Amino acid sequence: MPRSTTEREDSAQRLLNLLFALSSACAPLSTEEIVSDSDIGYGSGHRASDERKFRRDRDELARHGVIIAEVRPEGTPENEEARWAIDRARTFAAGGIITADDADVLLHAIDDYLSVPGTPLRRPLAGVCRKLVRACNDASRACPNGAGGATSGHPANEADGKGCREAEQMVDAVWSALMLQHKLPIAYRDAAGGETRRTVAVYGLFSHDGNTYFTGLDDLTGSVRTFRVDRIERAWRPRGAYRIPEDFDVREWLFLPFDFSDDSPILARFSLPDGTPRDEAIAIGHGRGTLSHDGGGRWQWQVEVRDVAAAAAFALARARSGMRPEEPSELVETWTSMIEQVVSAHEDR
């Protein structure tokens, strides 16, 4: 049952009250002092219930950066009731460390990062900017364009603006699910236009070619799949905790043209000239696979491919960069055959 506006604001009030009570206290407060305090929002008379609420509230405040920690001065007997205080070192920004130049570097970096279409980090980076400005105690520093609130980065056209907001709300929904590690129920429309209901345990997000994608364990197929955020028709409240596998890396899901086939993957190897800057060599493959330098003076890039023809086309589209297919022979033969076919077609006219 969705919570009413009043219930939600009561919860928010209680959380703020808890923060205020601990900030104002001269000494750490005991569990009893907190959970019996009706002014804060506890004191229901059911101690166990209030304790559970207090625990949930600590978790909620931690998600917002306020860390409430148990304090046990040395020599405190084990059976003495826990006392609580705000962990100031972990809660409050450390002042006097970031220089004005540091702030400038970071604000420009965020500006550059946000200029990439489809980035899923717009809202959290807006928060970073605001806190950076406060940490520098310099209100004259402005957050970069695109990092601000309601109106920044939104087109003037009302219809487009509405579309933008909806898209951002969906990104926020997926991002929240990832942060909470709670499964996200969605209504999803695939590329063919078919709509399905599914619940996804979100493992990661990425931007690709101006679109935002997320990858996670899909309950409908029982496998890890990738979805496009703008194809979410509707999202519901995340529910059901999950853990992201330790070895999951969303960079392995930055798809390339040769990924779209039902064939089993094979290991391919491409080479690039020795003089290729490392950043370029990594960028070509989106950081996937393994990159190394061989004794012959060329970069070697090994990556799994599913569609051999698409892999050959991928190399041909970058032939002027010096990219060449090396293994397996099937890939090299396909590459050669494509060239011969095109040459033949052009010479026959």
Added chain:
Amino acid sequence: MKTDEVLHAALELLEMLSAAPGQHISARHAAEELDIDDNELDRCCELISNLADRSSGARAIVHRVDDDIVLEGEAGRLLPLRLTLSEGIALSCVLADLHIEPDIAERISHALLPPGIAGDQNARVAGTVSFGSCLQTLREAIQDGVRCSMGYRTQGEDAPRVRIVDPHAIETSSDAAYLIAWDIHADAQRRYRLDRIAHVALTDDSVTPHPYRDEDVSSSLAQEGRRVVLSVERETAESLDWKAVERLDGDPERPGHMLVAVFVTSKQWLFDQVLAQGGRMYIEEPAHMRCELAAYARHLLGSPAAQQGDAPA
């Protein structure tokens, strides 16, 4: 707003008020920054005004006068908070992807990052646009107006070549990030992909004024490129995402194909795209380009790994 949104907005408002000169801010500015409407802003003020501690007598006093929101007294002030987990992950991605200098990254991390941010956050959030490793130096050069010596590898070259440039701006698209700069030797505006910049060094010289043109890639290609007509399989033609493309009529000589005009500044780029289409695309005009394509393709077949640098132009 959900509970966490209300809490987030109220905490941010309290931080903004605490940090603002005289502890007062414009309501319009606050609403914009927090991405909430006026009613929601009033509600946040009300939540903050309810904060009181009986034992210490402390109270947070927030009131609104016209467009000003004011925080009275010391009790309600909130020191700047560290980043939330969500913000911390976002910051970690930026620090890594943009190769922020380690000592700067260390200071920022130490001051702002929340506990619990460890390991490679790019394993959770990634993107396909590479900013290369020289962005920070370029930003410094742009800001301070310093001429640079830059090693850059153009497509078709074996290795980076040194150019002297006046850096002007950073530009991004959905697939790459670029430096807009003035090539001093060529005396012309150029666009350089950041991931092809091998190294950058600041010189002792300052930049000089240049007549930069603020035009998009399509316009630039249409002005400076050569027009080539291609016959392309219809489905492929309709999904082409190249700049400066004009879809013409159906190809009378090839059923299922349509004619497409493109403007290109690099023949090698076009030849690569035609080869990659594996027969779905043919060069119609100018006719001599068909011979040039064949020569280029034969060169590729001759010695795949060794000869890319001296392919026919």
